Amino acid sequence: MYSGTAVVPGIGVGPVVRPAPRPTAPEHEEAGDPSVTTVAFGTAAAEVARRLRARSKAASGAASEVLSATATLAEDRGLATFVTKHATQGAGPATATTAAIEELAAMFTAAGGLMAERVTDLYDVRDRIVAELLELPEPGIPVPDEPSVLLADDLAPADTAGLDPARIVAIATELGGSTSHTAIIARQLGIPCVVAVTDLHDVTAGDRVAVDGSRGTVTVDPDEAQVAALVEEDRRTREAAAGWTGPGRTADGHEVQILANVQDGAGARVAAEQPIEGVGLFRTELSFLDRSTEPTVDEQADIYAAVFEAMGDKKVIVRTLDAGSDKPLAFANQPDEPNPALGVRGLRIGLADPAMLDRQLDGIAAAQARTGADVRVMAPMVTTEAEAQWFAERVRARGLLAGIMIETPSTVLLADRMFRHLDFVSIGTNDLSQYTFAADRMAPTLSDLTDPWQPALLASIKLVADAGRRAGKPVGVCGEAAAHPLLACVLTGLGVTSLSCAATAVRPVGAKLAQVTLAQCEAAAEAALAAPDHARAAQAAAEHLA
Incomplete structure (x- = not known):
């Protein structure tokens, strides 16, 4: 085992x-004219990007997001520059591509954080371009x-x-x-x-x-008998999930809203087929990753309205552009940074260019006026009380409810003060975990630290939930932690009022909550908080949720 x-x-x-096995460049590839090599690379890279974008449009949610982002890597100008450099040094197309990717991957690795996460994507781009150059089947x-x-x-x-x-x-x-x-x-x-x-x-x-x-x-x-028992247990769990029709509440009637994370109208329509109570995270930046110029207010309004219409009278929480780091936007004029995960991303782009943020808020407000939807707006990567107040004033000027993402330790520590200016908050456990433990969430040797069962992360969530209860305002979780049924129960026990996850996780989460009481959730939360590490936190919680 x-x-x-x-x-x-x-x-x-x-x-x-x-x-x-992945394709490799020939050991003795003929070099040829550097300009011909550069053109051959460009043609192959464009074809790879085209295929990835076609798959992105056919997919939805996170799958669509990462395919689009990988397509952008294939056409990265820095990569093309490195290929040209190696071509002028005598390398053939496949060899130049391989060498260029290795050089770029070393830079991404050295940058750490979210940039280091993209190394796997880079190698995938390398293999696809090399296969195209060598006229081999796509890996x-x-x-x-x-x-x-x-x-x-x-x-x-x-x-x-x-x-x-x-x-x-x-x-x-x-x-x-x-x-x-x-x-x-x-x-x-x-x-x-x-x-x-x-x-x-x-x-x-x-x-x-x-x-x-x-x-x-x-x-x-x-052991086949053991497998049979596990499969039967899994069958019962799936059967219960399939039969759950909402709304989100524990066995004794404590309400917890179950929401979905979406990125566009297509994803929202798929999510609407599940027994959700709305959208807890509308990732707006994912609609613009392939745009070289900023969409107009009217274009943005059309994109947002598609999501609002899919939800009908259910609430939609819109996150303003969470660009930067591993989600660069060409029109945001983001500088090259040694550590993008700690650089200009999220609200920091809006602080640097308030007019761009205002245009997005205008587009959201226009879509809301057109559809009459129940819309709230939150900002990512907020770190100070002044930033929260600045953002909330802009949102409320358009008649909308204002919130922020809790992703940094500073917002956890100042949660009470944040609520002075906000109508709600939503905890992004992915980034909060990474920043709390100073651990690259993609580093396999550090995966224990970024596990969402870590007691320190749960303690941070409790601090925010307690602040929300004192303020009488809702506290949601929209990170990946909300998609785990047992952990969703613990989050409920910590005082979280809504859980937003991938549409496929909605029924398993809702079904598990429906099987336990609030007292069980609270006992599981206390046990997890008292555990010395993530593994024993999960074990201790499970004992109370059986």
């Missing part, structure tokens, strides 16, 4: 499949003839986003963390998933394994 970080609950059993995941378990060192977003849950019944990777692209997309697809599994490379293709996405284990050649 191998252990890792559990990220998507469920059981998957079957033979192992692994990604096909990716094999399509098995029977339900199988996918094991890999790591998975590129483009590979994960295209998985068929009927054929790939579970995923386990040696790298990654609970907020990695693999985990996020697997959650959206509803595929049981475990990441950061040590020594997973020892398991070979064809081995029969059982992946337990609730306990974080991968068992080779499992």
Whole structure:
């Protein structure tokens, strides 16, 4: 049995499949004219980007987001510059591409934080461009003839986003963390998933394994009786989830709103098919990742209205542009930074260019006026009381309710003061975890620190929830922690009033809450807070939620 970080609950059993070998540049590739090499790279990169964007448009939610972001990497001007440099030094197209990616990956790794997360994406772009240059089949995941378990060192977003849950019944990777692209997309697809599994490379293709996405284990050649019991338990859990129709509340009637995270109208329409009470996180920046110029107020209003209309009279919480770091926007004029995760991102872009923020708020207000929707607006990456007040005044000037994302320790410590200016807050556990523990959330050796069960993270959430209760204002969670059924119960016990997650996680979360009382949730929260580490926090909580 191998252990890792559990990220998507469920059981998957079957033979192992692994990604096909990636293409490599020929050992003695003919160099040729540097200008011809540069043109060949540009043509191949454009074709790769085109395919990725086509997949992005066909996907939704996080899958669409990461495919679009990977397409942007393929056409990155810095990458093209490095390829030209190596071409002038005598490298052929595939060799120049490989060398350029290695150079860029080293820079991303040195930058750390969210930039380091993109290294897997860079290598995926390299392989796709090299395959295009060498006229080889596009690399990716094999399509098995029977339900199988996918094991890999790591998975590129483009590979994960295209998985068929009927054929790939579970995923386990040696790298990654609970907020990695693999985990996020697997959650959206509803595929049981475990990441950061040590020594997973020892398991070979064809081995029969059982992946337990609730306990974080991968068992080779499992006992069939034990597998049968786990599968039956998983069947009952899925049956309960399928039968849950909302609204969100515990067995004794304590209300907890269950909301969905969306990125556009298409995603909102899919989410609306679930028994949700609205949208807890509308990621507006994801609609603009491929735009070279800022959309007009009217264009923005059309995009926002599509989400508002899909939700009808249900509330929608809109997050203003969370650009920067791993989500660069060409029209935001963001500078190159040594550590983008700690640089100009989120509200800091609005502070530097208030007119751009005002145009977005005007677009949101126009869409709200057109649809009559119940709209609230929150800002990401807020760090001071003055920033919260500045943002809230702009939002309220347009007749809308104002809130912020709680993603930094400073906003946790000053939560009472933040509520003086706000109508609500929403905790982004992904970034709050990363900044609280000073740990790159993609570093496999640090995945224990960024696990959402960490008691220090739970203590931070409790501080904010307590401040919200004193102010009589709602406190939501819209990070990946809200998608885990057991952890959702603990969050409820901490005082969180709403949970926003991927649409596929809505029913499992709601069904689990419906099976336990508020007293059980509170007892589980106390037990988790008192635990010495994340693993024992999860174990202690589970004992109260059985």
